[in-house]
Amino acid sequence: MSRMLNLVQAINEALDLKLADDARVVLLGEDIGKNGGVFRATDGLLEKYGEERVIDTPLAESAIIGTSIGMAVNGLIPVPEIQFLAFIFPALDQLFSHVARMRYRSQGQFPVPMTIRTPYGAGIHGPELHAESVESFFAHTPGLKVVVPSGPYDAKGLLISAIEDPDPVVFLEPTKLYRAFREEVPEGLYRVPIGKAKRVREGEDVSVFAWGSMLRTALKVAEALERERGFTCDVIDLRTLYPLDRDAIVESVQKTGRAVVVHEAHKTAGLGAEIVSLINEEALLYLRAPVKRIAGFDVPVPFFALEDEYMPTEARIRAGIEETITF
Amino acid sequence: MLAEHDRAERLTEIAKAEGLYEEIHLLKEDGTLAGPVDDIPPEVMVAMYRHMVFSRAFDRKAIALQRQGRIGTYAPFEGQEAAQVASAMALAPEDFVFPSYRDHAATMVLGQSPANVLLYWSGRVEGIRSPEGRHILPPSVPIATHVLHAVGAAWASRYRKESAVSIAYFGDGATSEGDFHEALNFAGVFHLPVIFFCQNNGYAISVPFARQSASRTIAQRAIAYDIVGVRVDGNDAFAVYRAVKEARSRALHGLGPTLIEAVTFRMGAHTTADDPTRYRDQKAVVEAWQKRDPIVRLRLYLESQKLWSEADEAKLQDEVKRRVEAAVEEALAIAPPDMEMMFDHVYAEEPWHLAAEREEYRRTREGVSV
Numbered sequence: 001m002s003r004m005l006n007l008v009q010a011i012n013e014a015l016d017l018k019l020a021d022d023a024r025v026v027l028l029g030e031d032i033g034k035n036g037g038v039f040r041a042t043d044g045l046l047e048k049y050g051e052e053r054v055i056d057t058p059l060a061e062s063a064i065i066g067t068s069i070g071m072a073v074n075g076l077i078p079v080p081e082i083q084f085l086a087f088i089f090p091a092l093d094q095l096f097s098h099v100a101r102m103r104y105r106s107q108g109q110f111p112v113p114m115t116i117r118t119p120y121g122a123g124i125h126g127p128e129l130h131a132e133s134v135e136s137f138f139a140h141t142p143g144l145k146v147v148v149p150s151g152p153y154d155a156k157g158l159l160i161s162a163i164e165d166p167d168p169v170v171f172l173e174p175t176k177l178y179r180a181f182r183e184e185v186p187e188g189l190y191r192v193p194i195g196k197a198k199r200v201r202e203g204e205d206v207s208v209f210a211w212g213s214m215l216r217t218a219l220k221v222a223e224a225l226e227r228e229r230g231f232t233c234d235v236i237d238l239r240t241l242y243p244l245d246r247d248a249i250v251e252s253v254q255k256t257g258r259a260v261v262v263h264e265a266h267k268t269a270g271l272g273a274e275i276v277s278l279i280n281e282e283a284l285l286y287l288r289a290p291v292k293r294i295a296g297f298d299v300p301v302p303f304f305a306l307e308d309e310y311m312p313t314e315a316r317i318r319a320g321i322e323e324t325i326t327f
Numbered sequence: 328m329l330a331e332h333d334r335a336e337r338l339t340e341i342a343k344a345e346g347l348y349e350e351i352h353l354l355k356e357d358g359t360l361a362g363p364v365d366d367i368p369p370e371v372m373v374a375m376y377r378h379m380v381f382s383r384a385f386d387r388k389a390i391a392l393q394r395q396g397r398i399g400t401y402a403p404f405e406g407q408e409a410a411q412v413a414s415a416m417a418l419a420p421e422d423f424v425f426p427s428y429r430d431h432a433a434t435m436v437l438g439q440s441p442a443n444v445l446l447y448w449s450g451r452v453e454g455i456r457s458p459e460g461r462h463i464l465p466p467s468v469p470i471a472t473h474v475l476h477a478v479g480a481a482w483a484s485r486y487r488k489e490s491a492v493s494i495a496y497f498g499d500g501a502t503s504e505g506d507f508h509e510a511l512n513f514a515g516v517f518h519l520p521v522i523f524f525c526q527n528n529g530y531a532i533s534v535p536f537a538r539q540s541a542s543r544t545i546a547q548r549a550i551a552y553d554i555v556g557v558r559v560d561g562n563d564a565f566a567v568y569r570a571v572k573e574a575r576s577r578a579l580h581g582l583g584p585t586l587i588e589a590v591t592f593r594m595g596a597h598t599t600a601d602d603p604t605r606y607r608d609q610k611a612v613v614e615a616w617q618k619r620d621p622i623v624r625l626r627l628y629l630e631s632q633k634l635w636s637e638a639d640e641a642k643l644q645d646e647v648k649r650r651v652e653a654a655v656e657e658a659l660a661i662a663p664p665d666m667e668m669m670f671d672h673v674y675a676e677e678p679w680h681l682a683a684e685r686e687e688y689r690r691t692r693e694g695v696s697v
Contacts, residue, residue, distance in 0.1 A: 052486060057513070058513060058516055060509040063478070063506070063510065063513050066478070066479065066506060066510070067482060069476045070423075070425075070478055070479020073423075073462075073464065073476065074423060074462075074480040074482075074484060075487070090505070093472055093506075094506075097472060098472060098473075104671075105465045106456070106464070107671070110457075110465070111675065166675035195678065243679060243680055244680075
């Protein structure tokens with residue numbers, strides 16, 4: 001059986017199923033209990049599983065991640081929620097110094113399986129520091145995995161995989177997509193593998209790599225380009241940003257000979273740079289045009305009156321793809 | 328301002344009246360008792376002494392090894408033996424222990440091998456492996472971060488209804504960090520079975536406690552979180568032992584966390600890379616604290632109770648020397664590391680790019696051109 005769910009409902013269902021499936025799973029975070037999360041991702045779970053499993057914590061991000069580490073080394077599988085990605089900054093010490101390193105330092109004695117869930121990205125006209133996309137911080141930190149779903153089906157399957165993963169996973173949920181659309185989502189537990197990208201549109205002229213909410217925008221542009229100019233795009237949703245799916249990236253570029261990376265994070269030292277490097281290392285001689293990055297500008301994510309212009313727009317993406325194809 | 332000050336004064340008076348952070352003494356500097364110690368079995372007292380003597384010899388040896396260039400930078404703990412040994416002896420094997428980098432006397436009591444401690448300071452990750460069946464976490468290098476880990480582990484123990492507590496070892500400097508506050512706050516809110524064990528050794532590297540904190544004691548911080556605060560003479564093994572025993576029992580009976588401040592002193596440098604004469608009158612403070620030496624007073628007491636003799640001492644000194652030498656030999660005899668170890672245990676399963684980097688390392692190390 002499957003139903004039409006939006007992304008936040010799919011997240012809720014994944015959490016519900018894992019709480020039911022495994023007594024080691026506990027959720028903790030600010031406002032996740034009675035309030036059901038500010039985006040309602042944990043709605044109804046406190047009533048169902050009680051406050052030992054769904055824990056409203058004091059407002060303290062370092063403590064949410066720090067105590068999750070202790071829980072994990074003592075046999076639980078915590079799923080901490082950080083209310084917005086930029087609020088994780090006070091917890092970066094815990095994340096970088098301990099979450100990412102505990103398995104390594106203890107030589108496998110104390111792994112810390114946990115999934116850190118957080119809404120991220122721009123596009124909902126939130127206040128300051130509610131729209132960042134600093135996924136490259138995490139992708140630059142050995143020991144972490146970084147996962148970004150772009151739709152309800154993947155969100156549920158990836159979150160279940162993340163919770164079951166023996167390593168810590170930073171699970172970034174594109175805020176803009178929480179309620180943007182619905183998709184058929186099967187009932188029950190199913191897994192979408194971490195580390196595997198997905199081709200969401202088949203094409204021959206250019207490879208377009210994107211994730212999160214940018215995937216949707218890139219897809220729209222790809223559809224328009226085919227309709228209007230006959231250009232076909234191989235659109236790849238990376239889904240996992242660390243470790244990247246090398247084979248999916250390289251095979252697509254070998255086929256199309258052109259590539260464009262679209263992300264809303266700042267351009268400099270963003271994930272796009274990593275993907276371009278990977279293409280250079282593995283598929284340079286297949287290229288017929290320089291690989292282009294269409295990214296958020298290298299400015300602090302602006303207040304929301306300017307937000308839509310900060311994010312790669314359809315026009316910018318379209319121009320980038322056209323320039324690459326007609327180079 | 329005045330009202331706030333009055334309120335703080337009043338709270339202080341109340342706390343004092345409640346005995347919340349009066350420094351507790353049991354074993355005085357001259358080896359006599361300040362109160363009954365019937366709850367501490369004689370064999371525990373003797374074992375404490377043996378551990379403390381060993382720890383000091385080990386510590387001094389480690390400094391010497393560093394000076395000879397045979398191990399790397401080392402963080403000495405001389406002066407803190409009672410705080411570490413007696414607290415560790417009050418724990419049970421199932422407890423979760425979160426040490427900092429200066430807490431080797433405590434971890435060795437709990438089963439960490441002295442050779443491993445030397446290995447750790449020789450830059451070998453193998454040195455922080457927890458002994459089989461124990462839960463000794465790798466020593467935390469960032470300050471106060473691990474205090475939160477102890478809270479989380481205590482949370483998990485309670486969730487599974489297991490009779491184990493968690494203890495975090497940290498210094499006075501850690502109490503200035505936000506994570507210390509967050510840890511006490513969480514533990515207080517959720518009444519978790521955790522012990523916060525602060526060794527107030529007077530200095531966070533060069534900054535004295537008076538500059539570290541406007542509060543006069545660390546124990547008094549407990550009031551703010553509505554948890555039990557205890558201040559003990561950290562050079563008094565009996566007082567430390569009892570404080571931790573009681574905290575452990577309180578935790579297991581669902582009565583929540585305890586903040587223990589063990590007032591002690593770091594006799595030497597922060598690490599072998601530090602020069603304490605830059606920030607304190609080293610000679611004067613060491614002389615003053617030598618009068619409070621935790622080992623001397625315990626020996627005096629044991630002798631007065633006929634639990635220890637000159638002959639016992641001679642035998643122990645011999646044994647300690649042998650054990651320290653054996654640890655050094657074991658640590659220094661270990662084969663050089665397989666350099667490829669750096670790629671191990673980053674993830675449960677090696678991702679493709681790490682496998683590629685490992686392969687690249689292997690090829691270039693062997694000098695095979697590609």
